[in-house]
Amino acid sequence: MLTIRLAVDPDGYAALALPVRPAEPTGDGPAAELLRTASRLPDELTAEATVLLDELDHTGAAGAGQLTVRPSRTPGRLVLIGVGAGDEAGWRAAGAALARTGRRERSITLALPADLDPTAVRGLAEGLWLASYRFRLPGVEPAGDDRPTLDEVVLAVADVDRYAAALATARVTAEATRFARDLTNTPSSVKNPAWFAGQVSSAAADRPGVRVEVREPDRLAAEGFGGILAVGGASVSGPRLLELEWAPAGATRHVVLVGKGITFDTGGLSIKPREGMKLMRKDMGGAAAVVAATLAAARLELPVRITALAPLAENAIGASAFRPGDVIRHYGGLTSESTNSDAEGRLVLADALAYAVDRLAPDLLVDLATLTGANAVALGKRTGAxxxxxxxxxxxxxxxxxxxxxxxxxxPLVADYVEYLGSDLADLYSAPDPAKSVTSALYLREFTGQLRDRWLHIDMSAPSWAERDEVELVKGATGWGVRTLLRWLATLG
Structure with missing residues (x-):
C-alpha cells in the first residue's frame, strides 16, 4: 500500500506536485491559478508553473492532472493537480488524479496550503490510497508491466500535528475499503462461505473488544434459519451466519449492520444467463462492506456498539436446490413463498434481520445488499437506493x-405496493414483479418487527462494481458503503 507521510519543508524531491484551482474569470488570463503553499518555492519555479497553466489549458477542475518533464533540473517532474472548489470532494479527486498522473514516479512531494482544513487532507489521502488500489490474487504475478510504480507521497505542510489525526483516519478508512474490495474481487473458485468467515475471523483476531461467532449448517438448522439454509442447500460449500461484534466499554447505543453475503449466484433453478452470471462473485458486496466497516470502527475506537451480521451462502444448482414455489420458514416463524430462486438475497437477509430484532435488540438496524438490478435502471451505476x-x-x-x-x-416505501407481497401459500410472497427495488425493500421491512421505524435499507448492487477507473474508484469492486457507514457511525458516539 502506498506510503503517505507529512513533512515540513521537505527537500531533495525529484517530482513536485502543486495544487491548482480555477481562476476568477477575467477574459484574458489563464483559466487556473496556483494555490499559495506552506512551502516556499523558488520564484522561477512558480513563474514556470504559472506559464504552464496557460500553455497546457489547465482548468483547475477537481481531478485534472498534468505532468511536465524538466530535464536536468530539480525537480525533474512537475505535476499540476486540480482541486476544484477546494472542498473535501475536490481534494479526494485531486488525490486520485495524483495517484494516476504520477504512477510511474517512485516518490512525489505535494506542496499544500498553510491554512488547509484537515478534512481536505483526509479526502486527499483517501483519493490517493483508493485510486492506487490493485487487486492481486496471492501467488499470482501480473504479466508484462514491471515498470516503477508510485511508492510514496510526501505532503508538505506547515504543521504536521494538525493533520496527523485526519491522515490516520483516512488510512483506516482506505484500508477497510480495500479489504472490502479484496473480499469482493476474489473469484468464487476461492471464495465460499467458509472462506469468507475465515478471512474475517483472521482480520479480527488481533482486535481487542471484537468478538466473532460463526454458525455452521447444523446450528443454522437447529436454530431455524430456514432462508439461509434454503439458498445454500444445493452447494457443496455449506452456508454460514457470521456475527462480528465491536463492543467498547461505555457504549450507550447499539447498531446492527446486516450485509447480503451470496458468495456466488447462479440464480439457482431460475438460472441466470451467462452475462448475468459472470460477475456474481460480487454478490456479497454488502457483507464485505458491513464487516469491513465494523473492523475499522474498532480500529478507530468509535464509542458505539456495532454488530455486523453476514448471512453467507452460495446459490447453486443441484438436487437439493430450493424450487420455485417452495415455502420457506424463516428465523422467527414467518414464511415466504419464493417463485424465483434468483431472488435469493432477500431470503438470507430476512433471517438475519429477524434474528437481529429477536436476539440483539439494537437501537438502529441497517442493511446493505446487492439486491436488484432495478436500482441501476432508476439511479445509474454510481448511486445506491x-x-x-x-x-x-x-x-x-x-x-x-x-x-x-x-x-x-x-x-419511497410505497404503501400501496404492500399488497404485492400477498401470498396464498405463505405469509409473504418474496419476489413480486412490479417495482422490484421498492417491493424488495418492503419485503425486508416485514422482518424488522418493532424496529420497523428504526430500520434502513440500501440497495447497492449498481455502485458495488466499477466498469472502469473513475476518480477514486478502480475497475472492479468498489467497496461501496464502507466509507458511508464509518462517517455515519462516527456521529453516533
Whole structure:
C-alpha cells in the first residue's frame, strides 16, 4: 500500500506536485491559478508553473492532472493537480488524479496550503490510497508491466500535528475499503462461505473488544434459519451466519449492520444467463462492506456498539436446490413463498434481520445488499437506493454518504405496493414483479418487527462494481458503503 507521510519543508524531491484551482474569470488570463503553499518555492519555479497553466489549458477542475518533464533540473517532474472548489470532494479527486498522473514516479512531494482544513487532507489521502488500489490474487504475478510504480507521497505542510489525526483516519478508512474490495474481487473458485468467515475471523483476531461467532449448517438448522439454509442447500460449500461484534466499554447505543453475503449466484433453478452470471462473485458486496466497516470502527475506537451480521451462502444448482414455489420458514416463524430462486438475497437477509430484532435488540438496524438490478435502471451505476420510514435516520446516512463521496438517493416505501407481497401459500410472497427495488425493500421491512421505524435499507448492487477507473474508484469492486457507514457511525458516539 502506498506510503503517505507529512513533512515540513521537505527537500531533495525529484517530482513536485502543486495544487491548482480555477481562476476568477477575467477574459484574458489563464483559466487556473496556483494555490499559495506552506512551502516556499523558488520564484522561477512558480513563474514556470504559472506559464504552464496557460500553455497546457489547465482548468483547475477537481481531478485534472498534468505532468511536465524538466530535464536536468530539480525537480525533474512537475505535476499540476486540480482541486476544484477546494472542498473535501475536490481534494479526494485531486488525490486520485495524483495517484494516476504520477504512477510511474517512485516518490512525489505535494506542496499544500498553510491554512488547509484537515478534512481536505483526509479526502486527499483517501483519493490517493483508493485510486492506487490493485487487486492481486496471492501467488499470482501480473504479466508484462514491471515498470516503477508510485511508492510514496510526501505532503508538505506547515504543521504536521494538525493533520496527523485526519491522515490516520483516512488510512483506516482506505484500508477497510480495500479489504472490502479484496473480499469482493476474489473469484468464487476461492471464495465460499467458509472462506469468507475465515478471512474475517483472521482480520479480527488481533482486535481487542471484537468478538466473532460463526454458525455452521447444523446450528443454522437447529436454530431455524430456514432462508439461509434454503439458498445454500444445493452447494457443496455449506452456508454460514457470521456475527462480528465491536463492543467498547461505555457504549450507550447499539447498531446492527446486516450485509447480503451470496458468495456466488447462479440464480439457482431460475438460472441466470451467462452475462448475468459472470460477475456474481460480487454478490456479497454488502457483507464485505458491513464487516469491513465494523473492523475499522474498532480500529478507530468509535464509542458505539456495532454488530455486523453476514448471512453467507452460495446459490447453486443441484438436487437439493430450493424450487420455485417452495415455502420457506424463516428465523422467527414467518414464511415466504419464493417463485424465483434468483431472488435469493432477500431470503438470507430476512433471517438475519429477524434474528437481529429477536436476539440483539439494537437501537438502529441497517442493511446493505446487492439486491436488484432495478436500482441501476432508476439511479445509474454510481448511486445506491436508500429506503427508510425514519426521516432522521435517512437524513443522517444520506449526509454521511455525501461526505464520503458515495452517492445515495432516498426512494419511497410505497404503501400501496404492500399488497404485492400477498401470498396464498405463505405469509409473504418474496419476489413480486412490479417495482422490484421498492417491493424488495418492503419485503425486508416485514422482518424488522418493532424496529420497523428504526430500520434502513440500501440497495447497492449498481455502485458495488466499477466498469472502469473513475476518480477514486478502480475497475472492479468498489467497496461501496464502507466509507458511508464509518462517517455515519462516527456521529453516533
Amino acid at each position: 436508500l429506503y427508510s420510514d425514519n426521516d432522521e435516520l435517512a437524513g443522517a446516512v444520506l449526509a454521511a454518504a455525501d461526505e464520503a463521496g458515495e452517492r445515495a438517493w432516498r426512494m
